[in-house]
Amino acid sequence: MSEHPVSPPVAESDLEKxxxxxxxxxxxxxxMQQLDGTIVNTAVPTMAESxxxxxxxxxxxxxxYTIAIAVLIPLSGWLxxxxxxxxxxxxxxxxxxLGSLACGLSxxxxxxxxxxxxxxxGAAFMMPVGRIALLKTFPKSGILRAMNFVIIPALLGPLLGPLTGGLIVHxxxxxxxxxxxIPIGLLGLWLVKKHMPDHRGAxxxxxxxxxxxxxxAGIALLSWVLEIFGEHRMETGWVAGLAAISLGLIGAYFVHARKSANPLLPVDLFRVRTFRVSVVGGFLTxxxxxxxxxxLPLLYQLGMGFSxxxxxxxxxxxxxxxxGMKLAVQRIMGHFGHKRVLLCNTVLIGLMIAAFSQxxxxxxxxxxxxxxxxxxxxSALQFTAMNSLAYADTTDEQASDxxxxxxxxxxxxxSFGIAFASLVTAWFLGGIDRTNPAQLVPALHKAYLLLGGVTVASSAMFLTLRRADGDNVSGHGQIKEVVEA
Structure with a gap:
C-alpha cells in the first residue's frame, strides 16, 4: 500500500462541509450494518424453526457473514x-x-x-473505508470526537434491532x-454521492x-474448523489436522509479510506499542x-420462554x-486516560458477562x-477506548494500513467469538435435549462463566500500557496542565 496518501486539493469551505x-x-x-446484525440475532430461534x-x-x-468480512477486510486499504x-x-x-435482498428471498x-x-x-469494506476517510479528513486531535459522533447514530441499530426483529418475526x-x-442502503448511496471525499494513494x-x-485461506479454514468442532461432524483427529493446517497458513503469512515489500497486512505496525496493545488486547476482550x-436470545427465548x-x-x-455512555466517554477518557480505563473496564465487562449465569x-x-x-x-466505553488507542501513535501515512x-x-x-460461544455451549450441552430449558439454561450459564473468565484474563494485556499512552487522542493530562497553569 502507498506510504504517501494524497487527496484532491479542496477549498477550506469544502473541507469544513x-x-x-x-x-x-x-x-x-x-x-444499516448494526441493525442487520442485531435483528438477525433476535430472530435466530424463529428462523431455525422455519x-x-x-x-x-x-x-x-x-x-x-463475519468470516467473509474477516477474509476480505485486508483488501480494504489497498482498494x-x-x-x-x-x-x-x-x-x-x-x-x-443487494445481499440483503438476496437474504430476504432465501x-x-x-x-x-x-x-x-x-x-x-459489502460489510468488509464499509467500516474500514469509512474509518480511512475519517482519519484522512480530521486532525488527530479530532479523531475521538469524530468517531464518537459516528458511533452514536450507529448505536440506534442495536437499539432498534432487537425489538424490531422481535416484532417482525412475531x-x-x-x-x-x-x-x-434496502431503503437504508439507497439513502446511503445518495449520501455517498453527495458527501463522501475521494481520498486515495498517490x-x-x-x-x-x-x-x-x-x-x-488460513482464517476461513480455522473459522470452519471451529464451527464443525462445535457440532461434532468430524472425528477429532481430522479436526486437529485441519486446525494445524489453518494455523500453518496464518503463520506462513506472517513469515511472508516480514519479507514482502508491500504486504497485504503490514505486520511492522505491531512495533508501535499502543497499536499492538489495542489490536491484540481488543481481540482477546x-x-x-x-x-x-x-x-442471550437463546437464554431469553428457549431457556426462559420469552417471545x-x-x-x-x-x-x-x-x-x-x-x-448514554458515548455522551460521557470523552470526559471519562480525558480524566482517567487509556490505561486506567482499559484495565478496570475490561475486568468489569468480564464480571458482567459472568453475571448472566445468574x-x-x-x-x-x-x-x-x-x-x-x-x-x-x-462495552461502549471499552470499544471507544480500544479503537481510539490504535491510532494514537500511528502516522497519517499509516492511516489506511x-x-x-x-x-x-x-x-x-x-467471528471467533460467535464460534467460541457456540462451541463451549455445545460442549456443555453434550448429548442432552437442547430444547429442554431445564438442561439448556445450566449449559448457557457455564458458557457465560467461561466467557467472563476469558474477558477478565484479557485485561492483563493492558498492563503493558504507560500512563501517558493515548493522551494525544483522549486529552488526558491536558486538564491538569491547564489547572496548574
Whole structure:
C-alpha cells in the first residue's frame, strides 16, 4: 500500500462541509450494518424453526457473514488507495444492499448462508473505508470526537434491532428483517454521492496476492474448523489436522509479510506499542463480548420462554446505555486516560458477562434490565477506548494500513467469538435435549462463566500500557496542565 496518501486539493469551505457531513455518511452505513446484525440475532430461534434446523446450527448464518468480512477486510486499504474511498464505499453499500435482498428471498439454509456471504463482502469494506476517510479528513486531535459522533447514530441499530426483529418475526415473515435494509442502503448511496471525499494513494502498490491467499485461506479454514468442532461432524483427529493446517497458513503469512515489500497486512505496525496493545488486547476482550448477542436470545427465548419481541425489549437497554455512555466517554477518557480505563473496564465487562449465569426462569425482569444497562455501558466505553488507542501513535501515512489491520482484528474477534460461544455451549450441552430449558439454561450459564473468565484474563494485556499512552487522542493530562497553569 502507498506510504504517501494524497487527496484532491479542496477549498477550506469544502473541507469544513466535508467534516460536517462525512460522519453522517459513515454513520448511516454503520447503522444499516448494526441493525442487520442485531435483528438477525433476535430472530435466530424463529428462523431455525422455519428452516427446520437446530438453533445452534444456525450460527453458520452468523459466522459466514463475519468470516467473509474477516477474509476480505485486508483488501480494504489497498482498494481505497487504488480506487479511492468514494468509489469503494459506494460499492460496499451497494453490495450489502443487494445481499440483503438476496437474504430476504432465501428459501433454505444454504441459500441464506450464501446471501449472508454477499452481505459480508459489502460489510468488509464499509467500516474500514469509512474509518480511512475519517482519519484522512480530521486532525488527530479530532479523531475521538469524530468517531464518537459516528458511533452514536450507529448505536440506534442495536437499539432498534432487537425489538424490531422481535416484532417482525412475531407478526411478519422473518425474511422482512433483511428487506428493511434496502431503503437504508439507497439513502446511503445518495449520501455517498453527495458527501463522501475521494481520498486515495498517490501510487497504487501491486496487490499482495500471495499474502491474501495465505491469510484468507488460513482464517476461513480455522473459522470452519471451529464451527464443525462445535457440532461434532468430524472425528477429532481430522479436526486437529485441519486446525494445524489453518494455523500453518496464518503463520506462513506472517513469515511472508516480514519479507514482502508491500504486504497485504503490514505486520511492522505491531512495533508501535499502543497499536499492538489495542489490536491484540481488543481481540482477546472481544472474544467474550462477541458471543453474548448470540447466546442471550437463546437464554431469553428457549431457556426462559420469552417471545422474540419480549427478548428484544430485554436487549434494548444495552444500546440505550451505550448511547448514554458515548455522551460521557470523552470526559471519562480525558480524566482517567487509556490505561486506567482499559484495565478496570475490561475486568468489569468480564464480571458482567459472568453475571448472566445468574439469570434464568424466575429471575425478576428488573434484574435483567440492570444487567443489560451495565453491560451496554462498559462495552461502549471499552470499544471507544480500544479503537481510539490504535491510532494514537500511528502516522497519517499509516492511516489506511492501521485501519485495515485494526478492522481485521475486530472482525476476527467477532467471528471467533460467535464460534467460541457456540462451541463451549455445545460442549456443555453434550448429548442432552437442547430444547429442554431445564438442561439448556445450566449449559448457557457455564458458557457465560467461561466467557467472563476469558474477558477478565484479557485485561492483563493492558498492563503493558504507560500512563501517558493515548493522551494525544483522549486529552488526558491536558486538564491538569491547564489547572496548574
Amino acid at each position: 466535508t467534516r460536517r457531513y462525512l460522519p453522517w455518511v459513515v454513520a448511516v452505513a454503520l447503522f 428452516l427446520g434446523v437446530a438453533s445452534l446450527a444456525l450460527k453458520s448464518v452468523l459466522t459466514s 481505497a488507495d487504488k480506487f479511492g474511498t468514494k468509489r469503494v464505499f459506494a460499492f460496499a453499500v451497494a453490495v450489502f444492499t 428459501v433454505n439454509l444454504p441459500m441464506l448462508v450464501a446471501s449472508r456471504v454477499l452481505q459480508g463482502i 407478526w411478519l415473515p422473518w425474511r422482512v428483517i433483511f428487506l428493511i435494509n 501510487v497504487a502498490d501491486p496487490l499482495d496476492a500471495r499474502g491474501f491467499i495465505l491469510f484468507g 472481544r472474544l467474550g463480548i462477541s458471543g453474548m448477542p448470540f447466546l 422474540p419481541w419480549q427478548a428484544g425489549l430485554l436487549v434494548m437497554p444495552q444500546a440505550l446505555a451505550a448511547i 439469570v434464568g426462569p424466575g429471575t425478576p425482569v428488573w434484574v435483567i434490565l440492570i444487567f443489560s444497562i451495565l453491560q451496554g455501558s462498559v 492501521a485501519s485495515t489491520v485494526a478492522s481485521t482484528g475486530q472482525q476476527l474477534a467477532i
